[in-house]
Amino acid sequence: MNASSKKLRRRRSPAAALAGPHRSAAPAGGPVGRPAHPVGAASAFAGLAACLLFAACEPPALEEPPPPEFDPQTVAAEVLQVLDAQVEDWNAGDIEGFMDGYLRSRELRFTSGGEVRRGWDHTLKRYRETYPDRAAMGTLAFEELEVRVHSEHAATVFGRFRLTRESDEPTGLFTLSVERHGERWLIVADHTSS
Secondary structure, eight states: OOOOHHHHHHTTTTHHHOOOOOOOOOTTTTSSSSSSSSOHHHHHHHHHHHHHHHHSSOOOOOOOOOOOSSSSSHHHHHHHHHHHHHHHHTTTTTTHHHHOOOOOOOOOOOTTTTEEEESSOOOOOOHHHOSSHHHHHHHEEEEEEEEEEEETEEEEEEEEEEOOOOOOEEEEEOOOEEEEEEEEEEEEEEEOOO
């Protein structure tokens, strides 16, 4: 090698020095030559096809929110069945059957006539004293019923009671707090006004 060849080698541009022995240097104006590992037409086509396929795909459908854990209409219907059974028992003269719709516990709260009674036994006693016979019981009807469902375990019922008897027709409003206990809906609080 002569001295002028050595000088040429040493005078390679910084880009050429960085390019290394297997790559061609790109002058400031743009690329020259081929890269050391050319991209084949098949690879380019595969990449383009993948991009087009991805772009053509529809986005995944949004999943619908899961259904509620309970159906409020079903809860309301189950609560109204309790009241229907109470009306049936009352009109059959069966006060204890009527009381089957209440929570059989000391926790039961019954408010009527300006007094608060607590417990299933005290409430039953009050009904027996107030309605000692079939004539006093009359025929019961619940009207203007509205059930507000709070959860799968709790609801409130608003309504009007009407007793039809030979000599009178007492009526009044009531509010019931109803809770699910096991498989049954039971009244846990009753506020009745006449």
